[in-house]
Amino acid sequence: MFILRILYNLLIIIIIPFAVPLGFLFALKKKEDADYFQRFGFITFPEPPAKTVWFHCASVGEVRSLKQLINAFRRRYPDAEFIISTTTATGKAIAEKELKPYFAFLLPIENPIAIPYILYCMNVRATVIIDTELWPNFITSTSKHAPLFLVNARISDRSLGGYMRIRRIISPLLHKFEHIFTKSDEDTARFAAIKGDSANISTLGNIKFSEFEGEPDLSVIKPITDKPFIVAASTHKGEETAVINAFLASGFDGRLVIAPRHLHRTEECLSLLKSAGLNPCALTGFDPCCSAVVADVFGQLEALYRTADRIFIGGSITNIGGHNIFEALRFGRHVAVGPNMQNFREIYELAAEYRLVTTAANEHELAEFFSSPEPEGNFEGFRAEVQASADERLGRFLEAMKVALID
Known part of the structure; x- marks a missing residue:
């Protein structure tokens, strides 16, 4: 492992001179140049607090999942501050706006010099990685400096085989964590199999399913609310294609709004809608005469969920495994999904128990959902169970952090 790490770091050092100029051009194109050099460790830090916890989130979804945890952290440890790193500029911006950390920055991924420098400069007492971000240098450096925690840890059906094939590499990394908190009992068993033992691994549940407060900003999508609309998110x-066919078959008197997972597919979606006989436009060029809209603006899903008349969430017809339905459920909305929800099995099964989700096996069943009144589920019961579970989960995690924050 020692030789592998040396070779790995040599490879990073070789790559950096080529990555800097290429990445800078990409950053300029994406208008992220202001933060670009943080990715290589050129970060100007503020005066460090006495105690700091470093949270690392990949992007927007992970950042937003931290809201309730951060609120509980501030109540439990009022004398400690927290910093947040992300791998995307959008995630950093959302963290600064919604979580108000002491400092937010872009992670210098795998930089063997920058990571120890950050730990030293900011008096880091503990590091918390949200979701399964297993960067070898990051894990090795942070675990040497202070206790390291993995929260919302998950291994999907598709990635399990790959992890098992390289378990001799992954297992030593997992042993460096103070504790690994997984999303489910199944994930706990998978991490134990890869690590080689179950010590310091326990099921915490998904911290993304906890925040019910707050209203989205509706200003961007307000123009399309002049008519009833269905959103396919x-x-x-x-x-x-399946959504369009179901929409046409349903006879729904209103618009179809498609919010593709990847915005670069906007033109492709517009073409599909036009081929189906609809009059589409992009949200950024909205025309009230449009019968269909492609949401080509990032960060509008919650606003769409809040105002749509019917909601379908994708990644569930194809074998992606589904996407986070809680973002819609938290507004008391009923959602439709396809049959493939294995990535969000816990919240899907709970929502089904409270009659808040419809599983459409085909276009005909989806059309029925679009044309029927929104089903009435037991939202209050769902909210009470989720909140009680969330309070218990957060309490367990914050108790585990005492090892780092209590002098």
């Missing part, structure tokens, strides 16, 4: 290639 986080759709993937192949799913839009």
